[in-house]
Amino acid sequence: MLTLRTSTEQDIAAITSIYAHHVTHGTGTFETSPPDETEMAARRADVLAKGLPYLVAENDGQVLGFAYCQWFKPRPAYRFSAEDSIYLHPDAAGQRIGNKLLTELTREAEAIGLRKLIAVIGDSANARSIGVHRAVGFRHVGTIQSCGWKFGRWLDIVMMEKALGEGSRTAPEAPSP
Numbered sequence: 001m002l003t004l005r006t007s008t009e010q011d012i013a014a015i016t017s018i019y020a021h022h023v024t025h026g027t028g029t030f031e032t033s034p035p036d037e038t039e040m041a042a043r044r045a046d047v048l049a050k051g052l053p054y055l056v057a058e059n060d061g062q063v064l065g066f067a068y069c070q071w072f073k074p075r076p077a078y079r080f081s082a083e084d085s086i087y088l089h090p091d092a093a094g095q096r097i098g099n100k101l102l103t104e105l106t107r108e109a110e111a112i113g114l115r116k117l118i119a120v121i122g123d124s125a126n127a128r129s130i131g132v133h134r135a136v137g138f139r140h141v142g143t144i145q146s147c148g149w150k151f152g153r154w155l156d157i158v159m160m161e162k163a164l165g166e167g168s169r170t171a172p173e174a175p176s177p
Contacts, residue, residue, distance in 0.1 A: 130158055
């Protein structure tokens, strides 16, 4: 049975392996060299230290995917907007695991007071990622053409967004910086 949960240090090997597959075979990330477990653990720790969610999807003890959000930009005015990232094990594609994982990430992001999730999707031909974001309520807000160079070709990035909670209808409930 599929379980969605907060990631742990014990998940780092699986997370690193999943991400390495996407770095070396996919265009969803513009990284060109897969980070090692130490780097992936540091990235995870950074997300969690900021109080942001970092989730895994697990079935029978196997991590099938992970998703997290990170501040969209470091400036204080952006503190209610985060960029999501989601990656699935190649064998998990087409099972709606991405929808479930992104739905839970969205729920947790809203629960901590975020008002906007932003997807920066590598490759305008990345139909799976665009589709999972659309299915969870993200809307297309733009495409930046020929923004990255990977695998000997120019790649676009697709920008999508999803308002959370009250979105921009009300002021956030947090002190000013």
